[in-house]
Structures are given as structure tokens and as C-alpha cells.
Amino acid sequence: xxKQGYAATSVDEICAVAGVTKGAFFHHFExxxxxxxxxxxxxxxxxxxxxxxAPHNRLDDPLDRLLGHIDFRLAMLDGPTEDYTxxxxxMVQEAYATSDRIRTACEASINAYCEALAPDIQAxxxxxxxxxxxxxxxLAQHVQSVLQGAFVLAKTTNDPAIARGTVTxxxxxVRMLFGSGGAA
Numbered sequence: 796x797x798k799q800g801y802a803a804t805s806v807d808e809i810c811a812v813a814g815v816t817k818g819a820f821f822h823h824f825e826x827x828x829x830x831x832x833x834x835x836x837x838x839x840x841x842x843x844x845x846x847x848x849a850p851h852n853r854l855d856d857p858l859d860r861l862l863g864h865i866d867f868r869l870a871m872l873d874g875p876t877e878d879y880t881x882x883x884x885x886m887v888q889e890a891y892a893t894s895d896r897i898r899t900a901c902e903a904s905i906n907a908y909c910e911a912l913a914p915d916i917q918a919x920x921x922x923x924x925x926x927x928x929x930x931x932x933x934l935a936q937h938v939q940s941v942l943q944g945a946f947v948l949a950k951t952t953n954d955p956a957i958a959r960g961t962v963t964x965x966x967x968x969v970r971m972l973f974g975s976g977g978a979a
Contacts, residue, residue: 797877801831801889801897828894831886835900838882839907846911857918858973864912865966868942872955872962879955880946888947909935923973934972941965 796804806827810820824830851863871879887901909932917931925934942965945958 796831796834797880797882797885801886828896831890831894831897832900835883835886835897835904839904843907843911846908856922857915858923858969860915861912861919861969862966864915865938865962865969869959869962869966872945872949872958874955876946876950876953876955879958880950881943884943884946905939909939912938919973925972929972934969938965938969 796809806817806820809827809830810817813820820830824833846864846867849864849867851860851867854860854863873879883901883904887898887905890897890901912935913931916934919925920929920931941961945961948961949955949958951957
């Protein structure tokens with residue numbers, strides 16, 4: 796699904812790659828849509844430890860943690876496009892109008908990412924200040940939007956270079972938003 800998309804991936808292809816029969820598939824999932832929902836939920840749970848255990852989380856300064864997170868995401872932008880793009884971001888682009896269940900599962904996954912990033916952003920706002928209309932969740936959603944957009948741009952060229960440039964601009968924006976605070 797990450798390589799060719801949700802709609803273009805058949806249950807037969809899923810079964811072949813997973814090494815299971817179609818009967819086994821339908822024993823566990825009522826439909827491909829049910830698999831999509833489970834996959835979105837699983838994506839969130841598999842990604843959570845990777846983000847929680849990243850070295851930047853041990854930095855004392857909240858802005859350094861936020862900038863370190865952006866650097867962490869920047870370092871991921873390498874290799875085949877399907878290896879670094881967001882599974883739920885890709886799936887929701889296709890299924891948002893045809894499957895409310897998948898859209899909702901993808902929304903929950905993306906919101907979990909934003910909610911995990913928001914405490915460091917709020918702490919950076921508390922330490923460095925920010926314009927009155929900047930909220931922690933709003934900036935977290937902006938970070939997620941830039942990352943998702945960077946992934947889409949990388950798909951247009953089949954090259955992560957454009958995504959790296961976009962994420963570098965994000966880091967520059969965050970630094971300007973908070974003055975030149977942070978050591979990272």
C-alpha cells in the first residue's frame with residue numbers, strides 16, 4: 796500500500812506479500828477497509844516508540860527538543876519514497892472521501908503525532924514567547940502539514956531532495972518564530 800496506494804493494492808496482493816491465504820485474511824479482517832483502519836492504528840503504535848526514544852528528547856531546552864525533532868525527521872528523508880513517507884498521510888489522501896472509517900483512523904494517528912509534539916512547543920512558547928496567535932497544537936499541526944506536504948513534493952520528483960529543502964525551511968521558520976533561541 797505504501798508503494799502503490801490503498802486503492803491500487805488488492806487483497807490478493809496483500810495476501811501474497813503476507814504469505815497468507817485469502818481465507819486467513821478474511822478470518823482476521825472483514826474487509827480491506829478494516830485492514831486499512833487496523834494498519835493506521837498499528838502505524839501509530841509502531842511509530843510512537845521511535846519518536847519517544849529519539850536522542851533529541853533528552854535535551855534540556857524545549858526549543859532544542861523541537862528543533863532536534865525536525866532534524867530527526869530531516870534525517871529520515873532518504874531512500875525510496877515509500878520508505879520515508881507517512882503511511883497514514885498517503886492512505887488518507889486516497890480514502891478520505893470513500894471511507895470515513897479510514898479517514899477517522901488516519902486523523903487519530905496524525906492527531907496523536909501533533910499531541911505528542913505540542914508539550915515541547917508549549918514549553919518553548921513559555922520560555923521564548925511567541926506571537927499571541929501561535930498555539931502549541933497549531934504549530935504542531937503546521938509541522939505535520941509541512942512534513943506531509945514535503946512527502947507529497949518528494950513523490951512528484953521521486954527524490955527526497957525537495958522534501959529536505961522544505962523541512963529545512965520549516966526549521967528556519969521555527970527558529971525565527973522563537974527568536975534565535977535554542978542551541979540546536
